[in-house]
Amino acid sequence: MTINHHLDEATLFSYVAGALAQGPALVVASHLTMCDRCRRRCRELEAVGGALLENTALAAVSDSTLASVLDRLDQDVIPEAAARPVSVANGEIPAPLASYVGDSLEDLSWKKLVPGVWVHDLPSQGKGMTRLLRVAPGKAALPHSHRGSELTLLLRGSYSDEVGRFSTGDIADLDDQITHQPLVDSDHDCICLIATEYPLRYTTLFGKITQPLFGF
Structure with a gap:
């Protein structure tokens, strides 16, 4: 890797x-x-x-x-x-995440947001939201910036945006100065672990209208 x-x-x-x-x-x-x-x-x-x-x-x-x-x-x-030794529950689930999701990403109760986009919310304390996001090949997120920090860890697949290309193991450590629109460029679903400090700031009218439906 x-x-x-x-x-x-x-x-x-x-x-x-x-x-x-x-x-x-x-x-x-x-x-x-x-x-x-x-x-x-x-x-x-x-x-x-x-x-x-x-x-x-x-x-x-x-x-x-x-x-x-x-x-x-x-x-x-x-x-x-x-340095700490690598500890991974299986081929794609890091050990710290395994206590939340078990040993299979496929068996999770994925919630469909729109065609080609699914989400699985994770319990967390304090402000912000933590979730797994699954996006089909060729699909893009709505363009957005952030009201605070956003951490995105790639567990499977890859995407490209204004920052660069991210693949398995990469982490996007972004702040409120970044505006981007990730596009999945792998030939299979892209699955990310995401923690956001505040709801996203969408830059299009469609994004602002649909944000309450998406929940982030």
């Missing part, structure tokens, strides 16, 4: 600090089981950031605090062997 899109440093820092809500934390933990690079970076943050985190408000990570941690990371190299 070749992973080309990784977690933002600030997201990893918040995860290590325990500052992420349940949904985003699930997405991050799932990605870490699939990505050697992010898993190693997470271990580096854990190794050198503990003392600093004691004096850091969990609600926000300041630029100066993050910069000081990253400066120390450049000086302290953690052996690759210290």
Whole structure:
């Protein structure tokens, strides 16, 4: 598996600090089981950031605090062997996600939104929404931006958007500055694990009208 899109440093820092809500934390933990690079970076943050985190408000990570941690990371190299081993429930379900969905994505109670698009909501605490999204080949999401953060982990298939091309294991770590329209370009269904902080901000009239029906 070749992973080309990784977690933002600030997201990893918040995860290590325990500052992420349940949904985003699930997405991050799932990605870490699939990505050697992010898993190693997470271990580096854990190794050198503990003392600093004691004096850091969990609600926000300041630029100066993050910069000081990253400066120390450049000086302290953690052996690759210290990274967590990969733990995957089966070929496509990360172990952290398995406790929510079991060992098969096919057996879930998928809810059809429109032809070629299905969703399976996951329970989560705190603000935001966490769900699995399944989209058929050639289908595109409605163009949208975000009112906050959006984490999308590719479990199966691939899509392309204004940011790039995302395939299995890649994670899209987006904020409210990004507007995009993902298009599934794989020859089979694309399944993603998604955590959004707030409802999406659709850029078309159709999207705004249908948003209450879609629920996100």
